Amino acid sequence: MSLSISPHLTALALITDALAGRRRGLPGLWRDAIAARVGRPGHQAVRPLAAPGTSVGPDCLVPLTPARGDATVPEQLAALRDLPPGRLLADLEQAFGSGPLPVQWRSAAERPAAWLHGYASAISEAWDTAAPLWDNARALLDREIRRVGVAAVRGGPEALLGTLSPRLTYGGDRLLVSGADAGTHDLGERPIVLVPMLAGKDALILSLDDREAVWIAYPVPGAATLWRRPAAPARDELSALMGQVRADLLCAVARPKTMSMLAADMQIAPSSITYHCDRLRAARLITRERRGREVWVGRTHRAEELLELFRRT
Structure with a gap:
């Protein structure tokens, strides 16, 4: 043996x-x-x-x-x-x-x-x-x-x-x-x-x-x-770049979530989630896809590259 x-x-x-x-x-x-x-x-x-x-x-x-x-x-x-x-x-x-x-x-x-x-x-x-x-x-x-x-x-x-x-x-x-x-x-x-x-x-x-x-x-x-939390982006630096809420939102969609799930997880009003998602989508950092009555939010390849950059810093 x-x-x-x-x-x-x-x-x-x-x-x-x-x-x-x-x-x-x-x-x-x-x-x-x-x-x-x-x-x-x-x-x-x-x-x-x-x-x-x-x-x-x-x-x-x-x-x-x-x-x-x-x-x-x-x-x-x-x-x-x-x-x-x-x-x-x-x-x-x-x-x-x-x-x-x-x-x-x-x-x-x-x-x-x-x-x-x-x-x-x-x-x-x-x-x-x-x-x-x-x-x-x-x-x-x-x-x-x-x-x-x-x-x-x-x-x-x-x-x-x-x-x-x-x-x-x-x-x-x-x-x-x-x-x-x-x-x-x-x-x-x-x-x-x-x-x-x-x-x-x-x-x-x-x-x-x-x-x-x-x-x-x-x-x-x-x-x-x-088993601890996996290595995450340096959120302080990421927050300085795009703001705390958008940094948290981007990190929250490691896997796609619905808008209502994000509002509940982040304890933010749905209207505020929509506003910040609009800004992230304009920056080509998230995608939004309607499936029936729900809108699902996911990260783009561009967002993954940005987060990887902050992981290395």
Whole structure:
């Protein structure tokens, strides 16, 4: 048994929770921040991961397997962007057989290059949000390295694997998994590689079919202590540029909201919200879209660029 520090699995767990709707305990503030940061191609690429009843996916979701050592997010992204489209098609066939693909993966198979580009974008943009969290987790990861080392020597795999997730039970070289992919898996003599993640408490990513090794990505113990409000723009400087109300309003629409939702959240009269939205729309910082009786407000790409500028200052 060994341990791999592969933060790409953290990014995958975050987009699965925040974008694919597989709620695994990620706090709402972080779901909103990641959903707002990831662009449309990334959102579209992650949709196949949202299909109910199964979480099976192609191996190229993790192009550099943790079984072969640590890999940084830039290294994983470089490997993803170098993958030929045919690799995705081959991995889909390996995952689902030679018959018709599950409906959620058919659009990816029809445009494999576009899917790979969108998925790489989702990982990259989610990591832009999560990287500071990972930097703050060094002490937790160091403690987990020590814990795994001690447990592997003293208690064997049974004692250790039982602590990773309530969905896992191990005994007699067999791993029992509950949930969407419930089943019993014979591990044989294959080595087991553990990959701690910064993810919701119920997150779990498994690779059980590789002939070389089994790897299990799980939430690092103590991760909940790190969940704080995601990095936000420097509002004092932003307020100096456009005024307090408009700065707060722009920050409030990380995900689209209705005018009535904004009025309630900000405790401002609807007429005042309309006035400030008019000014932000004139500056090309928000969009307004009528859906039935409601008007939905969202940020433009121009607004995202402005907020990113203030995050860096």
